[in-house]
Amino acid sequence: MKATLIHGARDIRLEEVDDPRPRAETDAVVRVVAACVCGSDLWPYRGITPTSEPHRIGHEFVGIVEEVGSAVANVHVGDFVIAPFYYCDNTCINCRNGVTTSCLNGGWWGSDDRNGEFVDGAQGERVRVPLADGTLVAAPDVPDAALIPHLLTLADVMGxxxxxxxxxxxxxxxxxxxxxxxxxxxxxxxxxxxxxxxxxxxxxxxxxxxxxxxxxxxxxxxxxxxxxxxxxxxxxxxxxxxxxxxxxxxxxxxxxxxxxxxxxxxxxxxxxxxxxxxxxxxxxxxxxxxxxxxGVAPVRGYVEELLPEVLSGAIRPGRVFDLELPLAEVADAYSAMDERRATKVLLRP
Amino acid sequence: MKATLIHGARDIRLEEVDDPRPRAETDAVVRVVAACVCGSDLWPYRGITPTSEPHRIGHEFVGIVEEVGSAVANVHVGDFVIAPFYYCDNTCINCRNGVTTSCLNGGWWGSDDRNGEFVDGAQGERVRVPLADGTLVAAPDVPDAALIPHLLTLADVMGxxxxxxxxxxxxxxxxxxxxxxxxxxxxxxxxxxxxxxxxxxxxxxxxxxxxxxxxxxxxxxxxxxxxxxxxxxxxxxxxxxxxxxxxxxxxxxxxxxxxxxxxxxxxxxxxxxxxxxxxxxxxxxxxxxxxxxxGVAPVRGYVEELLPEVLSGAIRPGRVFDLELPLAEVADAYSAMDERRATKVLLRP
Known part of the structure; x- marks a missing residue:
């Protein structure tokens, strides 16, 4: 599949990488319907935080579940799901305290999980999702295309x-x-x-x-x-x-x-x-x-509260997206945000 | 009257100073029944904050109202009153927000008020209290002597x-x-x-x-x-x-x-x-x-909540006083706290 890597300052490339597969029975694989570029992605893009070697990037996505491990119960193949900008079990003591970003078993997209297995970044065609039951929230139905930008903000910026x-x-x-x-x-x-x-x-x-x-x-x-x-x-x-x-x-x-x-x-x-x-x-x-x-926002816990208002149209946070590009043009998405030609860019694989 | 001055590091003296008189119609003069030494008084005592010239010191006291200005309505001559470690009008917008320590018209014991009139420190025999209606809280009666230490903590440490x-x-x-x-x-x-x-x-x-x-x-x-x-x-x-x-x-x-x-x-x-x-x-x-x-605790606003529990004996915060000295021995009070021979010293003028 195709996925985005950052090679260094102002060097963003879409490359061919291995297709993800479930590695644990609590995993899911999600086909990305929409992803985006975050303001925090601009720190490495601008070289303010250094990039020592090329790595996968992106942490906001929504998509359709394509595969689930045998222990996954809350989401099913075909579900439209929202992923927060991190994964978490949603059951440990920190998660129960509402601080899912401090999950004792959680982690970040684009790096290895606690079993040493690689977890994809979000700016790609597919993502292996560890702890799928804790991490993903399924929408009641596959939503209309017009709702996608609004739903995508629940992955990070709205939360x-x-x-x-x-x-x-x-x-x-x-x-x-x-x-x-x-x-x-x-x-x-x-x-x-x-x-x-x-x-x-x-x-x-x-x-x-x-x-x-x-x-x-x-x-x-x-x-x-x-x-x-x-x-x-x-x-x-x-x-x-x-x-x-x-x-x-x-x-x-x-x-x-x-x-x-x-x-x-x-x-x-x-x-x-x-x-x-x-x-x-x-x-x-x-x-x-x-x-x-x-601090680092525990957005997973806010999805249930905000989702009904997004689905009903009561709030329209997706208005923050002012540019939409195909994933193939991900490098342009970064430069548009870097040059302030766009507030936030939505990417469609 | 007698009042305490700090002259420099480890140099505390009880000296003869002018008796206070009301300077504004919102003033009261309070005869100090009990005062004490604060942990924060040890910073200048130890020379950690420098003392450039001798000045009055002490900011916790309870006492009996001796005189009131013509505009004072909430406290009366003869009342037993608790003073917070600062004075405040209790009516400005910051006071209404509960932050009486940021009173737009308030200030600190032992320095000039906004009219350029000196306000006494608390480690003395009497104190001129500006904005008496906002600052002072009268107890329902003159309390038993055994309650004095507990009431005194409402001036600072308990609040x-x-x-x-x-x-x-x-x-x-x-x-x-x-x-x-x-x-x-x-x-x-x-x-x-x-x-x-x-x-x-x-x-x-x-x-x-x-x-x-x-x-x-x-x-x-x-x-x-x-x-x-x-x-x-x-x-x-x-x-x-x-x-x-x-x-x-x-x-x-x-x-x-x-x-x-x-x-x-x-x-x-x-x-x-x-x-x-x-x-x-x-x-x-x-x-x-x-x-x-x-931050600097807006204790004035806590007095009404805590006072009934002190009066009833439900809480006994005055247990923190483990030494009681006459005001004449104020220098010993400082050294006892400095040398950790006492947690907190109560002074009786």
Whole structure:
């Protein structure tokens, strides 16, 4: 089959690789219907995290189950399934605590599992899924093609934006500021909106993203950054800042923006993968009683909550995809996102 | 009147100073019945934070109202009152949000108020209290002498321990580890217990403090620190760590201990005044979804909740005082705490 490998900075190739087969009785093999490129895939693409040798890449996909191991009970051949950006048993103590990203038996797409067997990346034609019963969620039916982009966001960006909102404690009547207008930031706006936020400030400088932000529930746009951005957010929220700030970038600057935009006693929910290792300024947090919570989003546990709203059309998070390409053009998908010609690119094998 | 000044490292003096008088119609003057020395007072005492010129010190007191300004309505001459370790109007937006430590009109004992008028420190015979209606809470009656130590803890350590527990989200059935066995750490154990924690590990090496910890509700004691301490806490909690960790010290080592003792998805509630500026390790927090929340404790807002239990004897947080001295021996009070001959010293003017 064909699958995507990264060979180094700005070197993405679609190559012929071995077809996956079940290796354990808890495995499934899924034919990928749609995959996509993540903002975090751009770190190795840009050479910010080095690529020492060529490896498979991609961690978001939806597809059709083609094979299942003998112990798989929850999904069946022919099911349309959503896979989170990691695999997990959904039964260990961390999974039961809702932190499926810390599954004691789980792991990541595109590397070896705990038995030393290779697990495919998502930007390919097929994926071997370990722990299929815990990892995959089947839709009730094979969905209409128009729903595919929306369903695909449940693999990562919608669940991740939701995690930012949940981690910050967004609830009915919360005031919210969102730092970052990429796919996750936009989904965080949508998540805050559906959780009942009374006012949502999107920090964005791009007209196209501002439009989606408003469609997703943003009530205000702030284009300023740094001190000016903080001052503008405070001005919008009684001079003190927002109850909840959702950090969806991962740089030192964005985290600083987030912490300083929160009101005393406020909460920063963060999901931006920390790039360049910002350390949090404890004295600022301490003096203002601003808390920080978040991390790698346990999106598996959010699928059941969000799926019915996607299927009914109540939420349309797939609006974050603004370019669709065949898998054969995966290298173009990366360059489009790198050059900001696209917010997020959907790939069709 | 007599009041305590710090002149420099290990130089505490009781001196004659001006008697306080109301300076604004919202002021009260309180005769101090009991005050105490705080762990945070030891930072300047030890020279860790420098003392550039002699200044008044102390921020915890209870007493009897002697005078009130014309606009004071909530407390009256003769009332027995509890003062938090700061003053606040209890009406501004931050106070309404529960963060009275960020009061837009508030401030700290022992320095000038916003009108440039001096506000006394608490380790003295009398204190001018700005914003008396917001700051002070009157007990229903003048309490028995035996209740004074317990009431005095509401000025700081009991409310601060409670803030650690609230910030970490301790609730019915939570598993808890407490880092720090000083007065605040012990009160944090008591707070976690009354909030319904199912299991509470006290990290302590001192037999006398371990005994109070058990009396306050600790179910287990861990004497190890560092990697061994983390391993022992994890072992006690299903191999993964505690739901909630209460950090009550403020050093880099104690925060590291706290963060690594929390389970994936767990929460660190911290109230130790950051000493030496530890920055939080974002990547560790991110990978494990461990959150951090806390800060300078808004104890004013906790007095009403805790006061009835103190008055009824349901909680006895004043057990943290293990030495009582007349105000004249305030210098000995500092050295006793510095040399760990006492956990916390109560002063009687």
């Amino acid at each position: 991740t934006g939701h995690h930012a909102a949940v981690s910050a404690g967004v609830t009915n009547g919360s005031t919210v500021a969102v730092v970052g207008d990429g796919a996750v930031g936009l989904c965080a706006i949508l998540a805050a909106h559906r959780l009942g936020a009374s006012r949502i400030v999107a920090m964005s400088r791009h007209a196209d993203r501002q439009a989606i932000a408003r469609e997703f529930g943003a009530t205000d746009i702030v284009e300023e950054r740094g001190d000016d951005g903080v001052a503008r957010v405070k001005e919008l929220f009684d001079g003190i800042g927002a109850d909840c700030v959702l950090e969806c970038v991962g740089t030192k600057e964005s985290m600083d923006q987030a912490i300083r935009s929160a009101r005393p006693g406020g909460m920063v929910g963060y999901v931006g993968v920390p790039a360049g290792g910002p350390e949090l300024p404890i004295r600022t947090l301490f003096n203002n009683n601003v808390g920080v919570r978040g | 601060t321990g409670h803030h650690a527990a609230v910030s970490a989200g301790v609730t019915n059935g939570s598993t808890v580890a407490v880092v720090g066995d000083g007065a605040v750490g012990l009160c944090a154990i008591l707070a976690a217990h009354r909030l319904g924690a199912s299991r509470i590990v006290a990290m302590s090496r001192h037999a006398d403090r371990q005994a109070i910890a058990r009396e306050f509700g600790a179910t287990d004691i861990v004497e190890e620190r560092g990697d061994d301490g983390v391993a022992r806490v994890k072992e006690l909690f299903d191999g993964i760590g505690a739901d909630c960790v209460l950090e009550c010290v403020g050093t880099k080592e104690s925060m590291d201990q706290a963060i690594r003792s929390a389970r994936p998805g767990g929460m660190v509630g911290y109230v130790g005044v950051p000493a030496g500026g530890p920055e939080l390790p974002i990547r560790t927090l991110f990978n494990n979804n461990v959150g951090v929340r806390g």
